[in-house]
Amino acid sequence: MSHVLIVDDERDLAELIDFNLRGAGFSTRLAFTGEAALAAAREQSPDVVLLDLMLPDLSGIEVCRHLRANSQLRDVLIVMLTAKSEEADRIRGFEVGADDYVVKPFSVRELVLRLKAILRRSAAPKESVPPLALGPLRLDVTAHRFYVEGQETSLTALEFRLMEHLMARLGRVQSREQLLEEVWGLSSSLETRTIDTHVMRLRDKLGNARALLETVRGVGYRIVDPTAG
Amino acid sequence: MSHVLIVDDERDLAELIDFNLRGAGFSTRLAFTGEAALAAAREQSPDVVLLDLMLPDLSGIEVCRHLRANSQLRDVLIVMLTAKSEEADRIRGFEVGADDYVVKPFSVRELVLRLKAILRRSAAPKESVPPLALGPLRLDVTAHRFYVEGQETSLTALEFRLMEHLMARLGRVQSREQLLEEVWGLSSSLETRTIDTHVMRLRDKLGNARALLETVRGVGYRIVDPTAG
């Protein structure tokens, strides 16, 4: 998913956040000082910086300013964390360009939701996605429906993701490793055979169109283009 | 877009809001006192008044009362800004007819979202948007009424918002996170199961039409289009 740089000098809190964000599927990195934060940000430009206002060396506001001044990092999303609802700090936080603001104490759940919300908003405003159509197959991401030869076919959430991934990469072989990483999220190390099982289940549901989901022995799987020779 | 009159005696905050609302496409005007606010309102009747409760001369509540008493301005939307502690003020704010309130400290994003939401809500009746009708369901946003098979069914405020959100997105799956963010407002962090409970309550009230509110396991909820194949 997205990469989050957590900047807070209270290690306990930082690690708590870290643990929870990882659990929510983010990749993370910690920094306990402003300098370390800037270094880390330069090194692997994160998608979001979670920035505590009170830091031992630079203040969060200064860190913010530095980030905004760096052309590489200008567009990073910044979420400020502050201990109290200190009006003045908050205002300065927005002035230097924080994208959102979370007041401590906050629930981790809320923090995660805010992060996801802010990321979603900054991403493409994809209200609805045109369905992927392909020969007898049609996959409607928005409605989360799947049709084979015009007949709706129910897929589980995982099957749907797998099918979407394959259809979006029409004709290209996807290795097991790729699929594990991109469909499953790689978080849990799975037996590779798991994929085979799910491909089989998907084929069952494809019925007559099962031939479209090809095995490439020793490599992976792909959806073939029915219109191509 | 819409014209907003910002009334707050803390100039820094007022200007911060001003800056951000302009960024969000609103036209704005500032007033730092209650008198100035009333004058500005009379002069160029705004669509929304963002009204701080604590003002040097008149209180926000008095300003509100004056606005409501003026036949020209009676229908202006009023959003109160209150500090968290002033619970009692909040209540009085609604009593005199504020349309929404935002508790300080608020994130500017939240404020903008609230403004847009309230404008959308109020824009609907003027354009005489027909009620959302859908098979046996009819939801009249203007009158805030809901009918199942022609029979009026009372929904709580929250249920109404949830139903409206789902019906307005006919056929599209809405994830729990989306619902939390857009129906609940994500200002408060909620257990995810809260949504399930409310969906269940909604279904109860749908009676025979309960099947129209579908669960998409592992994904979210959607209203099905009864006219679609």
Add this chain to the structure above:
DNA sequence: CCCTTGCGTGACAAATGGGTGACGGACGCT
């Protein structure tokens, strides 16, 4: 033609997600 390796498949247990009833706190009304 045989052997090796990769894959398909059916079975199964564990994990997950969601429906539901109950509870209690907060709020608003009288």
Add this chain to the structure above:
DNA sequence: AGCGTCCGTCACCCATTTGTCACGCAAGGG
């Protein structure tokens, strides 16, 4: 103050989903 309503949370239970395994077939190389 007393009462009813609304809403968030919880615990329990069930159905479905999902990961894993074992078995056997099929493909491909020698």
